[in-house]
Amino acid sequence: MTNIVLFGPPGAGKGTQADILKKKYELxxxxxxxxxxxxxxxxxxxxxxxxxxxxxxxxxxxxxTINMLNAEVEKHPEAKGIIFDGFPRTEAQAGALDKLLESKNDSVNAMIALEVEDEVLVQRLLERGKTSGRADDADESVIRNRIKVYYDETAILKNYYKKQDKYFGVDGVGSIDEITQRLSKVVDQL
Incomplete structure (x- = not known):
C-alpha cells in the first residue's frame, strides 16, 4: 500500500491535490x-x-480525531493506499497513526508537505470564504490564527518524518497541474 500524509497549512491546496492524487493512484x-x-x-x-x-x-x-480516523480506515480494508489529509497534526497523533497502521501490517510511506507563503494562504482562504460558506474562511483574524496554530503545533511533524527519511517538501504555488506534477514525482518514487 501507498500511504501518504499530505501536509500543509490551511489553504495550501491539500484537498484539491488529494482529489487528483486519489484518482491518479487509486487511493x-x-x-x-x-x-x-x-x-x-x-x-x-x-x-x-x-x-x-x-x-x-x-x-x-x-x-x-484518532477514534474517527480508525473508523474511516476500517471502511476501506481493500484500499491500495490512503491519503491522510489533516491528520496527523501532532507528534502524538503521528505515533498513534504509526501504531494504527502497524496493527494492519502497514506504515506511512511519505509525508508530502505543500509549502506556501502565509500571505498567499490568507488571500486563498479569504477568496474561498466568499463561496465556501465556512465561517473560518471569512474572517482574516481566524485565518491568521489557524496558520499560527499550524506552525506552533504541527510544524514539528516535519522533523518527525525527516528522522524517518519520509519527508518531502513540494512548492505549493503555481497552477493546479504544475503542483500535481511536482507531487506525482514524489509519489512515483515511493
Missing part, C-alpha cells in the same frame, strides 16, 4: 476536515465537540 482520501464538517452539519455529538474547537481556530482533541 482512498481521508480528510479529517471533511469528516468534521459532515458531523457539524448533521449536529452529531462529535460534530458539536469539533465545532467548538474549529470555530476558535483550534485543533480538535487527539482522542476524538
Amino acid at each position: 482512498v482520501h481521508i480528510s479529517t476536515g471533511d469528516v468534521f464538517r459532515y458531523n457539524i452539519k448533521n449536529e452529531t455529538e462529535l460534530g458539536k465537540t469539533a465545532k467548538s474547537f474549529i470555530d476558535k481556530g483550534q485543533l480538535v482533541p487527539d482522542e476524538v
Whole structure:
C-alpha cells in the first residue's frame, strides 16, 4: 500500500491535490476536515465537540480525531493506499497513526508537505470564504490564527518524518497541474 500524509497549512491546496492524487493512484482520501464538517452539519455529538474547537481556530482533541480516523480506515480494508489529509497534526497523533497502521501490517510511506507563503494562504482562504460558506474562511483574524496554530503545533511533524527519511517538501504555488506534477514525482518514487 501507498500511504501518504499530505501536509500543509490551511489553504495550501491539500484537498484539491488529494482529489487528483486519489484518482491518479487509486487511493482512498481521508480528510479529517471533511469528516468534521459532515458531523457539524448533521449536529452529531462529535460534530458539536469539533465545532467548538474549529470555530476558535483550534485543533480538535487527539482522542476524538484518532477514534474517527480508525473508523474511516476500517471502511476501506481493500484500499491500495490512503491519503491522510489533516491528520496527523501532532507528534502524538503521528505515533498513534504509526501504531494504527502497524496493527494492519502497514506504515506511512511519505509525508508530502505543500509549502506556501502565509500571505498567499490568507488571500486563498479569504477568496474561498466568499463561496465556501465556512465561517473560518471569512474572517482574516481566524485565518491568521489557524496558520499560527499550524506552525506552533504541527510544524514539528516535519522533523518527525525527516528522522524517518519520509519527508518531502513540494512548492505549493503555481497552477493546479504544475503542483500535481511536482507531487506525482514524489509519489512515483515511493
